[in-house]
Amino acid sequence: MIIAFFGTGDTLADFSNEALRYMSIVAGFALLLGVISITQVSAGVVRKREKDWPYKIVLLLCLFTMAGFGIFQGITSGTVFEWLFENIQKPMMATMFSVLAFFIASAAYRAFRARTVEATILLITAIVVMLGRVPMGQYVYEDFPAVANWIMMFPSVAVQRGIIIGAALGAASMSLRIILGIERTYMGRG
Amino acid sequence: MLAWVDSVGWVIAAGVPGLIRTDRLNALVLLIVFSIVVIYFIRRAARGEKLYVRPLAGLQAVEEAVGRATEMGKPVLFIPGTGDIDEIQTIAGLSILGLVAKVTARYETPLLVPVLYPMPMAAAQEVVRESYIDEGKADHLRPETVQYIAGESFSYSARVGGMMLREKPAANIFMGTFHAESLLISEVGQSTGAIQIAGTAEPEQLPFFIAACDYTLIGEELYAASAYLSQESKMLGSLKGQDLVKMIIIFCLLAGILAVTFGVYPEFVVDLFTAN
Amino acid sequence: MDSIWTQPFFYFFLPAFFTLAVYSLLFKDNPWFKFAEHVFAGLSAGYYAGLIFTSVIKQQMFVPMLSSGRWDMLIPGALGCLLFVRFFPRIRWLTRIPLAFVIGTTAGIMFLQQLHGLILPQLQSTLLPLNDLSNIIIVVGVLTTLVYFYFSKPHTGALGGVAKAGMWFIMVAFGAHFGYTVMARVSLLIGRMQFLFVDWLHWAQ
């Protein structure tokens, strides 16, 4: 396996591209496993007539219709696959995404309590930025937009960098643990 | 161990082009320093030296949360992120899953693991199975424990949301990569009254987890979690090594900033840190 | 294209129905939501299956293999097939080979990419002369955030102070992110409402 990789790898880029391609193919096969998993779980529910079993039939029906058209008819424009995507899946994606507006509001209401200094800082920044980004904000305080922009450009960028550097170190250390065979919990061996 | 042989090949192979390309020398130095320091600390830990790591609140809560679910007779829901297997965060999530599955197996608490992509699902099935076998509870494992869902993040969120509303898990644990679905999932979970513990390295999603979950592991803490939970000395050793590298980086950064500020070979210093 | 399926009724009715069904979750779990949820999950899984089959299995494996003789593509193909031995208990352990391959590859690639692709450029862009407030804020913010993640010592004394400052910085950033994301998500909600009330019902302009 190693030799096969060596052969193709002149430069780092080629090397990892080829490996990633192999990986995506292996993962492509896993797709069938996924379909088996869904079918197994849903069919189990239907067979035992557990709660909500008719919905599982709907699920399976949709799954096989979509996959069937995708595989046999193709996925380009003008196909049934594309029609189903455009008219059913797409609006639902957009709606699910917009449900976030509600959830954000209720999360803000519940969680943003000035319990500690940290929480207070969080909620004040959030308010400044929210007001800074809408027309109404300027009437509340003229400089809100400028302050909001400044926060986004500097302190926020700094923290993002700190988190990225830290997380990259963590990820590198995790990779090294896997490479050295110390981290085996991903194989169920703690 | 196959992964091991495989990966040693990787490091050698990765090093070779680095040697050829002198403009990438800085990355090579970083790689070598990092590896040496981390391996040194792992060795020290393996010799049985006691190494201190400060406790992380979020992780202490994991066992507690599973305990509570057991008492209430309700399931534990675990999501190893919504990324594919090519993200190291997903693997971190799977590692944590292995340890959580041990606890649920021990207490015979039902475990639910909905997964967004097929490959992490295949991995998760193996991880959970091994954990249950290790605890001698293989017969408690059911096919619906680890299930594949959807392959698209919003339908996944809808499905997981539905699952939370109907199965009412007592503890929800989210560990791995998350995107816009973070709040969609955790807010529904919050409404069902479950204890929620999250961890991700995505800076954009952290505020939402902080708002909707009881405990949140931030960035680097996610990767450290499996070391903490396993309490294995070698794993903890790697954390120590990682910390030392962090300190080295901070000092290099300070030195570099001073050099740039006072104009001591500024171009050269910036060049030292340029990734090619 | 001039079939019944492109008629305005279907064109608008279906999206509107599913839009409302998803919103009904906000009130409480109900049969409409359950129906929409299962349709959504089924279609998405089917969609993903069609997409991966065409763009990965067909275009990346079979096409290069058959048209340009890339027989090495049989290697990932064989690895992929090994995933299915899990249904045969006696040789089940073989299924770990593709998993080890995939996870090992990820670890190998990520190890380098994290060090080279993430840490270096982020460090480089933090090398700022300390001659104005904004630069100082960035430098202090990066350093204190890094210290916040230090695992080896309890956060007390001077280290504790710096870590605390790091936490404050983190909270400012999170607050700001929250605010910005509110704006984006609210826009999406407005978009859906414009769809319902302007395009579908024609109640508003």
Add this chain to the structure above:
Amino acid sequence: MADETPKSFLARIQNIDRRVLYALIFVSVIVPLFLPLKLPVPVTPETQNFFDAVEALPDSSIVMLPFDFWPSTLAETEPMAVVGLRHLFRKNCYVVGLSNVGMGGPTIADRLLDSIGGEFHKTYGVDYVNLGYKPDYRAVMLGMGTRISDIFPTDYRDTPLEELPLMRRVPNYDSVAFIFIVSDNVAVDYWVGLVNARFGIPMGAGVTAVMAPKSLSFVQANQLVGLLGGMKGCAEYENLLERPARAIRGMDSQSMIHLLIVVFIIMGNVGYFASKRRVPRS
């Protein structure tokens, strides 16, 4: 606890049922749709610069417009593409549309180009084209620098490029005067990093609000002439073009909800502090 009457009001504003919050949000989005407040939308420098750059293009220039967004962010990105197309067609520019998002992208491009093109009586193939989608956007962006027909042998409707009068005049980036990017993903980084850096074509971008902070750094570095950040940026552009459309109408709802969320936060905190002060007494 809830039955103690003196506490009830403060306790109640601390624990409002989430459905009440949801209902209030619904109301504050919908009401401005029917009763517009018509709050003025002041223009930020990023948007003004963007508008000026497009306005300064010679009439009949060739402009590329990548529709690099997914259907899920249509609410933010579609109005940008609409306002951009209106501005370009008004100046009689020729528009080359394409998409780096496989699912949804090219169909959205087709629909918008046809409908806005129709408003200005433009003809497909002569005044505008839709190249469609090809995978691997880095390769697409770089490849079009040499020859567009290498990457897109045919347009989205499977017509060979040489049969399209417009595309005969656009062999590669050399004849493109401006790129008007509309994107909800990292494609912007590559348009800037690959196409602007190597081919030096001026470009401006309309991005989602989430991406705006990051993209602003490109504006600061003069890699983008200007930026539309989310629905707000788009509303400003509509203002400048004097063609109010979706985004401006959305701004009233946007203001209302932001204000409402701030009120929620304050309410939660008032309740929290009030109940905290009571605890030691009881």
